[in-house]
Amino acid sequence: MTRLALHRLFIVIVVLFIVAALVMYVLSIALASHGGDTARRFDSYAVFAFMGAVLFGIIDFFIRPVMRATADGSRDVEHPLNG
Secondary structure, eight states: OHHHHHHHHHHHHHHHHHHHHHHHHHHHTTTTOHHHHHHHHHHHHHHHHHHHHHHHHHHHHHOOOOOOOOOTOOSSSSOTOOO
8 A cells, every 4th residue: 555545544544533533523412302311421432432533643654655745835745755
């Protein structure tokens, strides 16, 4: 697996963790009327999902390929410098 493919995989994982965190947070608010334990449980799931997104984001920062700049100022993703 190339660094570019790994970078894209980690971005997808980070986005999924962020979506999961938002869904769990909304569920914790919606289920708050059922008691504090249910809301607290979903709120802690949201915190863990957010921490997972941050962790994979940090890992992705070190995996991410450095792109070569082209003459027109864009980035060349086909031939990264370190991939």
